[in-house]
Amino acid sequence: MTSRLASMTGYARSEAAFGSTRLRVELKSVNGRGLDIRSRLAPGLDAFDIPLRQLLSQSLSRGSVNLAISFDRQGTSGAVSVNQAALETVLAAIDSLAHRVDAQRPTLDGILSLPGVLAVEESRGLDEEGLEPVLMAAVREAIAGLIKSRLDEGARIAQILVAQVDAIAALVDQADAHPARSRDVIAARLSQQVQSLRQEADISPERLAQEALVLATKADIQEEIDRLRAHIAGARALLATAGAVGRRLDFLAQEFNREANTLCSKSNAVELTAIGLDLKAAIDQLREQVQNIE
Template identity: 55%
Template sequence: MTGYARATGAVSGAAFTCEIKSVNSRGLDVRLRLAPGFDALESEIRQLIGKMISRGSITCNLSIERDGAGGHVLVNEQALATVLAVMSEMTGKIAASPPTLDGILGLKGVLEQRDKPMTAAAETALSTAIIEGVSQALVDLVLARRQEGGRIAAVLLERLQEIEDQIAQAEAHPARTREAILARLRQQVADLADDISIPEERLAQEALLLATKADIREELDRLTAHLTSAHQLIAGGGAVGRRLDFLAQEFNREANTLCSKSNAVELTAIGLDLKASIDQLREQVQNIE
């Protein structure tokens, strides 16, 4: 399921921004991008995500802005020495004006700006605020995913209604009856040769055998049971994506068997429509937790 949430906060000396994004995934895949120096929070943040989300590809970005007003500007003595050594070596080789102090200090790496160190208490307060911010962002993310889930649930119910209608069509199709099979068998025998005479009792036996082989009663009963289970899972809510995915596979298995047992073109067409609806159902199931 997709979703986005953002939380911000600040303590004395620093401010933070936490962004969490979610996209579809078969399992739970968590990717953290934490600001330098905050790797110690990774385990706790992963635990928070795992408690609230069970499926999806989650990306959590944490950025920190420290108060630079009291920062320090330091001279990188090693970099400065290297620059001065090169200048001394090049003196007399190139006709140029001597470099100015601001020019030397403007060279990359000569001056370094460092943020003012935070006290241990301030660092602890910042870490606590970050965890609270991540928790709030997760609450907002779960709410956004739940809203999307409600929209997807409506689509799933439409697909289930299609499947139910197609099961009813297969249930009522006249080609399933022994009488229809016997009539087709008589016609097939008549088409082979007019002078072939087969006792009516033998035709009835063959029709019964064909009806037994083509019986889809068991498949229809299983499809109906899967429908009931799917409705119960959707009504119950929660993390039902994987169970619905399994049910979709079972739906497809029964539809395949129905098509293989079909003894009429119309019944095969119903089976193919059923497979199409099941595929659409399964595609939507991939989008929920």
Template identity: 55%
Template sequence: MTKPLASMTGFARGSGNAQACSFTIELKTVNARGLDIRLRIPTGLDDLEHLARKRLSQRLNRGAVNLALNVSNNSAQTEVTVNEQALGTALDAIDTLSGRIEADRPRLDGILALKGVLEVKEAELTDEARTQLKDSIMAEMDIVIDDLLEGRRLEGAQLLEVIADRLTEIESLTAAAESNPSRNREVILERLKDQISALTESEVGLSEERLHQEALVLATKADIREELDRLTAHVAAARNLIKQGGPVGRKLDFLAQEFNREANTLCSKSNNVDLTAIGLDLKASIDQLREQIQNIE
């Protein structure tokens, strides 16, 4: 079964609960030359980074990938501890000021209320609870990746329609260049005769051998047969890649560059207004094609 084309742009979000914790996963992808994965994992769950990176690498081929995991502990259980260093600093300051200022010494509740003296921490999860939380996160991550891929496939289908239209347009313009009257044998010969006549009548004397060489150059410049054949072949190759499906974005991008090369050569060889106009339309259509192709995985 042919794998459909997919865009590199997508977004998906998921959430869940496990072991008195709630979590959210946000996954976003944008265009990139290769696969660039960036993760934001909370402290204490660092070992999930390797698992998440591996999972994403298995499912995605190209794109800049940003995954953010946020976890909140909803447990009412907390641990209160005294920061001995902060308490010692506060007591030293009180002793110092007592000798300089006449005032009652602060009460215990006042000292404990000083910033940093008391530290309130969420209760640590047990190893078993942490394992269950990680399992829940990874299960939800698979769902989020599925949602992302589905979104990328839907956008890929829309891109495919635009790309197919551009290929049809390029094919039509190539056919128009093929049938342009300026490419008739008689017209080309007449133009060559005029150019050779201009060379022979110029003040610069040309030997018969040099004149023959100049005639060959003029004939070669007037012939766009190879460019037209290559444009036709590139259209067929692009359609075959689309039919093949899967991650073919790089190959399509290379073809778009080749399309542009042939259109540039066609324009440079043209000495007919109508043919030049066709060449410029080709370049515009090829630019639109490449713009869409760069979104393909």
């Protein structure tokens, strides 16, 4: 069986050059009930936040996704100069205080560290119009890498899910073929219970017939067997389907569990109950893996 299931867990990164700036894009995703996008953008990129979210939402349907974009600027650091006016003001204040306060004069590094004495020339802002196609291409490359990462992980999970569904099917076959389900065994048990009811005082034939019908219904697990096999067929069909099927698989896992609970409650033999409990354990393992599927 070829599966194109995607996990919600993945990682990818890409880089691109824009003049003297080097862009770095990083994408991480983990399990999530829906699509939750969180972005951490470098200064100056805030205008791209909404377009980037739209781009991600077009490619992914579920998962908690973290987008981080950073850049390094080479040779564009701002020039440092002395604010002469501020420096003269500070020196005049030092001279004025020197005659009034007996203290050591401040050092040069202390003076230069005062706010406003050193001025840093702001580097030229980013050319957003020219940056946009470069940035978007880098993000698309990272998204493609993330999708591949999620598909690779999904293929590994699909193998596990197929094995788990096969294990569930084998347990259902065991329950169906168990001797406790034979007509003779059920009839003998029903006869014993009916005899127990007959020993009660003042029980009417109508009441006896009703109780016998209830006991017979409780002993029959054919409906649960049939439903479990229908769910198995549905799960196998979904596992062979491309696209986001995680929610439907999770719903099927819940239905599996419901039928297994009913089977255990109807069981008329310890061995059959044990099979039901093994079935519940296998279903829990299935559902745990399904939580990873997109």
